[in-house]
Amino acid sequence: MNEFQNFKQKASEILNLDLDGYKEKRIERRTKSLMKRYDINNFKECANRLKKDISFREAYLNHFTINTSEFFRNPKNYDYLRKEIIPKLLEKSRKINIWSAPCSNGSEPYTIAIILEEMGINYRNYNILGSDLDPEILSTAKKGIYSESSIKNVPKDIFNKYFEEINGQFKRYKLSSKIKSKVKFEKKDLINGKFEKNDWDLIISRNFFIYLTKEYKRLMVKKFTDVLKNERYFFIGSTEFIFGSEEFNLKKENLSFYKKTTS
Ligand SMILES: C[S@@+](CC[C@H](N)C(=O)[O-])C[C@H]1O[C@@H](n2cnc3c(N)ncnc32)[C@H](O)[C@@H]1O
Structure with missing residues (x-):
């Protein structure tokens, strides 16, 4: 050694x-x-x-732990999510469970909450959980205060509705408490921790596998797909790809979305 x-x-x-x-x-x-x-x-x-x-x-x-994250990161994926994935999920379940793992500063799960709010979907019909290993980044997520770089992709009308500029030396933006209240956060080591819940409708694991060895990436894909419901979706980073996805009953649907289908 x-x-x-x-x-x-x-x-x-x-x-x-x-x-x-x-x-x-x-x-x-x-x-x-x-x-x-x-x-x-x-x-x-x-x-x-x-x-x-x-x-x-x-x-x-x-x-x-590299915490880089931003609202509406790779916007095409969020468009697809809004137009195709969310309506399909709502057809299948009365309440959809969404998991952002890892969630970093919360931009990712909050983006989903904004999309659902804009679609007029009642909070009774969904759950959003964000998990991350890093306690400091989770406390930033709970505060919901962001720098310019995190919000640069937010469309203007959405920005006006859900963000407020805070006066100060540096430009900071506060997310509305309405959106903040729609997301729960937990500290979790995704590699070593046990996954308690097994009925996720949408699991988002973006820009995490890039840090892992090939072996651990496969272990993690298996761990995630085991707790994903059948005919539901796995959403990964836009530069990521799952080789041999059939082994996990995953089929690429479009862009960064895989669908779990067990026969
Ligand atoms: C680049 S961020 C990705 C954030 C978000 N998914 C995105 O794409 O914008 C990677 C995150 O992985 C977290 N992380 C790294 N190892 C982890 C582990 N074993 N368990 C949970 N989170 C972990 C880091 O703390 C960091 O916040």
Whole structure:
């Protein structure tokens, strides 16, 4: 085992996180850049710091998890969701369960809530849950306050209805409490955690698989599709693709949407 692998094993134990699931080169790069920032000379010193210093532990997790997310990210997919997927799901179930995993700063599940609100769908008829590993990003999600970069794709009429500019040195935008109240959040390690619910109508897992090894990506696709209802949808990132999707009873429908069909 080389010095970095030794560090990775120790860090996994300290952080209670299965680092084997993530692409190794990426973790090494991210670790080294944080070490530089904190003036840490080697992996041994870094592991010791992780063990002893809670704030460094938080900084490490924060640096390691890339939280980039934005409202209406890849808008074509959201158009398809609104026109094709949501109406089909509502035909099949009186109440649809939607899971954004991982949800990062909440832009993704809130975008869904805005779309459903605009479609005039009553809150009685859906549930939206956002899950993420990173407690800091979840607290941002719950606050619902965003920078310019998160809202750049929001259409003007939607922006006027659901966002309010906050005065201050930097431009910040507050999401309306009506939309905020439609989404619940939970802290969850998707790799190690157990999936309690097994009746999801729509699972959105975008820009997460890109960080995982091939093996863990397949494990995660299986874990997600096992809890997805039959004839329902799995929505992934626009640069992602599921090779051998038939193995998971998934068939690509259009753009970034796969449909689960078991015979
Ligand atoms: C790039 S963001 C994707 C956010 C959103 N789905 C999107 O596409 O805009 C990746 C998120 O994965 C989360 N993450 C990484 N590993 C995780 C794990 N094991 N369990 C849960 N969330 C994880 C990070 O905290 C980060 O918020």
